[in-house]
Amino acid sequence: MTLPLRVAIAGLGTVGSGLLELIAANAEPIAARCGRPIVVCAISARDRHKDRGVPHGGIAWYDDAETMAQQAQCDVVVELIGGVDGIARRVVDAAIARGKHVVTANKALLAHSGVALAHAAEARGVVLAYEAAVAGGIPIIKLLREGLAANRAQRVYGILNGTCNFILTNMRRTGRPFGEVLAEAQKLGYAEADPSFDVDGIDAAHKLAILAAVAFGTEVDFAGIHVEGIRDVGALDIQFAGELGYRIKLLGLARMTEQGLEQRVHPCMVPLETPIAHVEDVFNAVVVEGDFVGRVVSEGRGAGAGPTASAVAADLMDIARGRLAMTFAVPAKKLTRTPAAPMDRHRGAYYIRLMVRDRPGVIADVTAALRDEQVSLESMLQRGRSPDEMVPVVLTTHDTEEAAMRRALSRIEALDAVLEPPRLIRIEAL
């Protein structure tokens, strides 16, 4: 076991460069903990001559990552290119076909093709590891697969997208609207030029699909996730949330219900007394509720070179040590295929914000619409008066079925005095 573990790295962006740096900087403790060194034997990236701030002289260079996966003398291929198909997929396929272990940070690939890849990896007797794909530096996959593995998971949820959390945190701190804070996040490098992947909830949904598979032993079901992003969260909503004792967070939540596997990504009202309400800025957090352990919360940086490299390196160390885990904690053929719980049947409490013309009878019309759909009101708040002008009215409900809530909102939206589409944010019991 003193032969080094030889690693080929495909992709030298932020994470790839960070990984090179980590493997060099911490070579000594890594070797002590693994009983053998980890060495980078080959790398591939688009531009060989770009200065990445990390020396890579003496390491075999491949212009084409797929060729590297097919030919490099290595034990593990690390895929850090990204994307669902194209070159990233070909690199992973080629590595598995050759009987090489694969470590990847590619959440989209796992969310869309995780089960097929798990079957392929198990058939070849290699590991497909992806700690870095979910919640960056937080070792949540290991936690679910090993540390909490004696539990039946009752619910798994978390703040899975740092960009959204940064935006929501700064909307609250500054009182400014979504668009302005997004622009600032883009300037700081916390949001992409095209931010839709993050702010529309897709990235969080990729991660949730992976978490749910590991937690519940189900096949990854990205298509079964109900996804809403944060574009419609208004500065007013953030302000009312505070008054009502909540923070607004984009959560991904998964649990097994009688109707099937419920997977949701959307903005949530989170009670201030829960730990997750205090997870701010670009930090991520994942909460696992297990039948014996109760609630375990893990918080850390969800992105960035250092945290992601830390997670990739942990996967490499497991392989170096011979701790070869199953992709989704159980053999791929034992993963169950569970129907998605229909969102219409979801039950929970709701926050509704209306913009109405301030005149007598409006509230009576609104509450009548709720009554007609058997939606039970918990509170109603109209701050200030401006006769015949537009004013916000905020309602919160008791537990209600989503379908009834939607029908009531259609009735409300049709009222003359309701001037904008109602905003709905689910209140989570955490």
Add this chain to the structure above:
Amino acid sequence: MTLPLRVAIAGLGTVGSGLLELIAANAEPIAARCGRPIVVCAISARDRHKDRGVPHGGIAWYDDAETMAQQAQCDVVVELIGGVDGIARRVVDAAIARGKHVVTANKALLAHSGVALAHAAEARGVVLAYEAAVAGGIPIIKLLREGLAANRAQRVYGILNGTCNFILTNMRRTGRPFGEVLAEAQKLGYAEADPSFDVDGIDAAHKLAILAAVAFGTEVDFAGIHVEGIRDVGALDIQFAGELGYRIKLLGLARMTEQGLEQRVHPCMVPLETPIAHVEDVFNAVVVEGDFVGRVVSEGRGAGAGPTASAVAADLMDIARGRLAMTFAVPAKKLTRTPAAPMDRHRGAYYIRLMVRDRPGVIADVTAALRDEQVSLESMLQRGRSPDEMVPVVLTTHDTEEAAMRRALSRIEALDAVLEPPRLIRIEAL
């Protein structure tokens, strides 16, 4: 690998009974995740006929745990008796001598004899696992040893004793003094009849000694820990902490300094904006700061049947899967022997509360004493006036060396107008 893993359990108290229950209730997912079942083949406890709410008929019974460790047909011995020497130690020694893996929740044993036991276990090629010994259900040992193992730990700290956290939380919520809240905790079963082990910081120190060894690759050094408990924390201090933007928490902290390994357990002023300030009641939390991953916080239940059984079972599952880890992450012979950093050389900010006779010149005398020891004052607060009566005065300092602070406090305590020994609480930069 389809032969079951056979487990012998020594001790059927809360945790032992919880473990029996867990192994029965979750046999199916455990077997799916391990590739083989875990079965309890032998148990030992003092009273065979006591009703523990869990059936154990059909399992071999031993009246003497040491005999069980010597004779039971098993793969692993689980030690849940507790205590540094006596029967717990003999059980562990006997199991290792026979080449059986050992899983234990015994923090005192690990803190005092961990290195010797690690040598013995490695010499026999068996595992000595103890996830349940630190922070109950939080898989913090696995996190340090594997999930974050690619990092050099810069600092590890946490809320390691649920009894103290419960008491401090309830002192804050109710404004009542230590003694009353302790009595309530005893009534609720959160504190022992003799609470000294918990409230004097010993239990937290045991856990810190183990954490530090895994995090820094050093030999366990329980004797090198500076330990203070929470008996001297006054209701007044809790109130002032709130006014100054802090919560008081009993923390265990470890980091490597130029003077050696610094290990401290004592009440701390924790800034309200840090995650750990919001960890309340009996919950535990551990923070790991790694050079690449940054700050990772893990929170969960630190005690109780379910969480502790969850941790013991996770260790068993690792063994069942063949994931055989080194006791302290590296071979015992590679652990370094690092001198303890002297507490006198500790630098940090301080909160000082004095009870003084309210008369002119007192503050001048106090601040002169601080000046003479080069202690730089950050703030001074005297709430209210009652001439010639006893009033509290609160001071906070900038970063200061502990020895200078102690000298200044001796001078202050000697002042006529200072009516009670000064209270000191360290303000932690987290």
